[in-house]
Amino acid sequence: MAYPTDPSPKFQTYSHPEALVSTEWLAENLDPPGLVIIECDEDILLFETGHIPGAIKLDWHTELNDPITRDFLNGQALSELFSVKGISRTDTLVIYGDKSNWWATYAFWILKLFGHEDVRILDGGRAKWIEEERQISTAAPSRTKTDYPVVVRDDLELRAFKEDVFQHFGNPLIDVRSPEEYSGERTHMPNYPDEGALRGGHIPSAASVPWSKSVNEDQTFKSIDELKHLYIDQAGLGEASDVIAYCRIGERSSHTWFVLKYLLGIERVRNYDGSWTEWGSAVQVPIVKGTEPGSAPVWF
Template sequence: MTFPIDTNPNFADYAKGEALVSTSWVDEHKGSKGLIIIECDEDILLYSTGHVPGAIKLDWHTELNDAVIRDYLSSEDMAKLLSDKGVSREDTLVIYGDKSNWWATYAFWVLKLFGHEDVRIMDGGRAKWISEGRELTKDLPQFEKTSYPVVERQDSKIRAFREDVIEHLGKPLIDVRSPQEYSGERTHMPDYPDEGALRGGHIPTAASVPWAKAVNEDQTFKSLADLNQIYRVDAGIKDADDVIAYCRIGERSSHTWFVLTYLLGIPKVRNYDGSWTEWGSLVRVPIVKGTEPGAIPEVF
């Protein structure tokens, strides 16, 4: 790691607390060579209203996905994107965003598909930076293009496809959507089938743990003790478990993936980015409606 880890005592308990930095750490190190600060928001206009000085913008909607196929960028396209943004392979990347770092953790997860080693999240995100009265600027950073190498995307460790989920049935699944989406009470979106699903409900046996349970009101992550209660005690996740998290399109579940992997240190966690928009439209896969996790049918 190029930059020192943040020794903030709030991070000391987490399994891999080095994946977090505080707003004060960012304030101290911003502008340093080799540190790239990235803003990734749910509301893509926010960056233009003012951002951390020197931060670049990453647009989750237009920049991380293939334009035609429902997939992430190819290795070549990611290399081009990061080169155009002035990122080098050995840089320390610190990502922050709105909505409790929801999209920041999504960008983190996508960057990890490409094995970028030193990626960190600014705890509390944009809201904490602003609430502390820290500097914002509308000035766009000046940087030179780099030549980020073409790195093969590695999906198998942290990404699950539908076949993986079918094979996984019987092992822990976490549904991080709202209770209404989990129960199937909230229906699909008729005008927008591309982001909707034809059926409502959840994957059999999935535990319902809405993603935002993992954050405090000030948008920082909850303490290890609180997270242990939510995931290890209430949801019954054990360290030896193979866990898959899902939501609607895989963004909210990246947040839970980050919490389980980096804060709790569960070794095998994958994010099913096809999520409900895929599962809820697949032919003949089992679905459970209602508030109970339900059982896997013997035949389907």
Template sequence: MPKTSIRLLALALAVLTPAAVRAQEPVAARQAAAGPLVSTAWLEKNLDARGLRIVEVSVEPGQFERGHIPGAQNVAWHTDLVETVSRDIAGPDKFAALVRRLGIDRDTTVVLYGDNNNWFAAWGAWVFAQYGLVDNVKLLDGGRRKWEAEKRPLDTRSTEVAASRFEASPASPALRARLSDVLAVARKEQDEQILDIRSPDEFSGKVIAPAGVPELAIRAGHIPGSVNVPWGKAVNPDGTIKSPAELKALYAAAGIDGSKPVITSCRIGERSSHSWFVLSRILGYPVRNYDGSWTEYGNTVGVPVVNLAGTVWGGK
């Protein structure tokens, strides 16, 4: 082949190949080094990438409809991700139907985001993980708050995707703690650590729930042996998650360094899902989330309770 033709061919490959390859290769391969978080800049750049699904899981009603990340689909945590009659996570059939509707397969890269610094997006990641969708499920670092603060694009149009053929096996119990598990730790029958990520006033028993939130428990206080690191200490002012070094120091100060299994707990399991994500997906610690949390424990008859504030049922 003449040298001129070779040079033209090389030039064409240099110009065309990267775009062609980017259009064909799976998103998961392109972001292999991104870990469990993706940045707002990365997501905006890859909105149209093949093999990517963006899912909003927020708590404020109507927020998605007022404007969402382009291409995002909406998931209502209190109906889509749970069984609405029994207090439980979505069962295999319900979860499989949801994931098929979202067009998600086991090799799909999923970016979850939401309000409240990704509380319920992290809950979604925790539910997804129980059905084996772990490494390809990411959180948008900073969530909806950071996306909006940076004035990145929002859309009000519905997103239509081809349904997948996802099949779900029974949820794995490995990432979920039950009342019996935390009782075993409280009674020193099991060598695990309980991380209570509620506010200091909730932990001490001064209040049962945050201001403006319904009190769903009868008793106030915390599970014996648990330590308190409020979930918000793991995030920066812009809602992004702190660096691994900062996180390790934060939790080590409370005696949590990954040497023992950890159980995260809060009020109904959403804030503790955020801490579960930080500890397990970012730091790699062995962690289970206790989604029964204080709503279950604080209503259970005969369990040991530590109440530093001295509050009692029916008065102070």
């Protein structure tokens, strides 16, 4: 671990206390060598309106996605991107963003596919920092160019593809979308653009736990007891050690993926980023409509 962790008592109750920092802690650790603060937002201009001093911008859509194939950037592209941004492989990365940290956890997840060791999420994200009227800067970040290595992305442990979901049937699936999307009343979030799924509903046997249930009003993560109640008891994860989460394009489910893996400590959690835009459009895949999970297909 490259940099001291945040000793907040709340974090010590989670499986991976080192994966979170509080706004108080970050305010005291704004510019130490070896720590890089990264803002990752849904709105591409929000960073420019003011950001945490010293933070650099990372855009999920134009930088983390491949411009041609529906996939993420590869090791070569990440090496180029991070070298220009001045990030080293051994740096501690603290990520925060708008929308309850959706894109912060998405970036966290993608960086874990590349095995970047020390990545942390700012509990409460951008909204909490702003709400607390902490220091904001519009100064453009300037970091010295680095030489981030070319690392092969490993999708095996943390990412699920459609075929993996078939193999996974019989094990728990968590659908983190809104109840209307789960039941099939609509194919996209209320008030969001329709990204083109042809059918509405959910993957058979998936439990519905909207992502927002895991956060408090101030966007911080709920306590370990509340999270256990929500996922282990109510959603029936029980002793499960292998879970797949999905949503519409994989951003909200990266948030839940973080909760399940880093806060609850479930051994194997994968994010199915193809999510409903793939499943809801694929030919001959089974779908369940309505509020009941339905049973896992047996013929796969």
